[in-house]
Amino acid sequence: MKFGVNYTPSHGWFHAWLDPDWVSIDHDLQQIASLGLDHVRIFPIWPYLQPNRTLINHKAVADVRRMVHIAGEHGLDAYVDIFQGHLSSFDFLPSWLVTWHATNMFTQPEALAAQQQLVRVMRDELIQEPSFRGITLGNEVNQFSDRPHPTKMSATSQEINLWIDSLLSEAKTESTKSLYSVNDGTWFIDGHPFTPVQSANKGDITTIHAWVFNGVAQGYGPTSFECLSYAQYLAQLSLAFAQNPDRQVWLQEIGAPENVLARQFTPDFCEETVTRMLDNDHLWGITWWCSHDVSSQLSDFPEFEHALGLFDERGNIKSIGETFAELTQKYKNTQIVQPRNIALVIETDEQGEPLSRSQLAPGGSVFESWMKYEKEGKRPTLISSQLSKNMDYLSARGISELVPISEHYGGKFYTAVSDPSFEN
């Protein structure tokens, strides 16, 4: 079982890329390694990598490589996201994609070719570092494709298929992983162009980002069973659409946001969420958000973003950091758990996509049904009605009982991302 952290540089946050303090970065990564973690997820800033559509800034590429190298010196594997894009409420889009040059990063052929080129250059540079383990195309890139983004670049799911496939194929090497990531709009917003079937099948691992400020903590309560089992739900949900019965799931972002959780409860939230998450035979690993608190000297972040770190802004380990380190120590060599035998069936269309994504969201019938079974100790998983007809698949996944979901709960709790405080 892999345990890691999303790396937020202690000095200057991601603005550090403009003038990297390598001593500070080395110290940060040493601190992270000292927790016993095995990997970091690294976030360059797109406009610094590719300031013009046909200009790649090789200094910035080399800086990313240097960070990967330093991570390796501390025994950490490194996974690199490329298209940021978006981080903690702030958008970073290159000037050739906005205002007078507004175009569509997903569908415009020249924009897509430029992204392919950047992925190739990054892949070829980073593969030279033994600690480099894979590329995630970007952080929650899907949010740019749909409401509520204020300058959304609309696309069809077919167009998104092409965007994902074109870039994942460039990111792939024989020895490293090729992934993309989404926020929960993919799972819960009806009509969203990034889809559950895509997430569950494209790329080498399904990535999930489990943020409990999306209505789970507010609707069910911050210490509720539902809130503490939310990450596991999202993981089981993703498996419902995976055509590969051995598909792995990476809990790539999980954090304890203090806009909905009391500070003194965050270590318990961490322990409960992680422990519950481990009851998943498809789990690849868990990556906490984030390493270091955002400095109080920086402005305009949602307040809770300043307190998501395992280390505080002076570099001291926090209580939640100690908890995550203990869990890592305790579970890093954990045995694989048994498969879940009971699968709740999600009604899907002929593409295998859910008929209603709002029913998958907190408060929806799928969400509530799974939580009810989980609370009763039945260890449910989820499956699409399409895949539920495939006996070989059911056998491979160890599913011996199918339960239809009939109730309708009405999606009453989910809060679609509508302002910066709901984003990472």
Add this chain to the structure above:
Amino acid sequence: MKFGVNYTPSHGWFHAWLDPDWVSIDHDLQQIASLGLDHVRIFPIWPYLQPNRTLINHKAVADVRRMVHIAGEHGLDAYVDIFQGHLSSFDFLPSWLVTWHATNMFTQPEALAAQQQLVRVMRDELIQEPSFRGITLGNEVNQFSDRPHPTKMSATSQEINLWIDSLLSEAKTESTKSLYSVNDGTWFIDGHPFTPVQSANKGDITTIHAWVFNGVAQGYGPTSFECLSYAQYLAQLSLAFAQNPDRQVWLQEIGAPENVLARQFTPDFCEETVTRMLDNDHLWGITWWCSHDVSSQLSDFPEFEHALGLFDERGNIKSIGETFAELTQKYKNTQIVQPRNIALVIETDEQGEPLSRSQLAPGGSVFESWMKYEKEGKRPTLISSQLSKNMDYLSARGISELVPISEHYGGKFYTAVSDPSFEN
């Protein structure tokens, strides 16, 4: 008379700030000095200087200082624009001002305070360089305040007064100039929040940017009297609103855009425009746009932007560069010309602002009247009806004859900036 150039780095254009090639920059500035020019205008990128509202990247500030220093080593004075903002069709706005964090750079108090802070830091750093001569707040910042900008930050003229005054006072030192710059929307667009009276009175010099792709070249013809006298018109127009009879005017941007001018004509355009411009007793200097052609390796620029340099992209001087160098040599010690004695009167309101800015634009009655008189060799200037009543002022400006403008021509030629090809 001062002759200079807007400096566009030959390697990587303004993206060079992400990884400055100081050898190349040194060579560029040496080339510029070799033309006999006396100054450069320098353009940092705002998001690199101030990536967070309360974070100034001192590396980027130091880089600007270093460029100013190198200019000085080649005997060039340096004027620095701060808030880019906008350059050659591309917008560069920091993430704390856009999309989820969209706010108003002109009116939002915290955003204004942040800009004041950046100006202070830049001023205090740059004043240490003997070659530093002044700050222009930013390149054509007014365009962000009004249509046709796709994400405009609306403001009233009173709010713009405060924005300008707040920042100019921070930029000012005893030995250097404090300025701001606008595109021709200020002069020609009715209701635009940046006004002629502001431009003609705020800051130490009035700056004008004379681009003939705004309808002059199209409407009157690229080799027409009107096209070749356009910069002089704009200068005389600015004087119409200057309460200081000794107000100076800086032709801060003039270039030969090949979207409306034939390439073989551009040296003649340069010679004619500059020569005509010199018949102005208020002229402070002329700064050509630009030093080096934009590399053909860079994409998405309006095509003509690649050909505005005095040097081509391989660093060879162009015919227009030789012409500008010859004009500099010929006129740098030119005698001050006599005042213009005939003033056409622009009808203004009680603030001294023009009643109709569209009448000032190419095709408008003020424009056509001034051109008619100029063509007849009468050397007209322009004056607001408000200032025309002040005998001391008229005397100080050497104006002995006032001519009312009665005809109405209907503003038929002016093309308000509406797409990137109309912007610098």
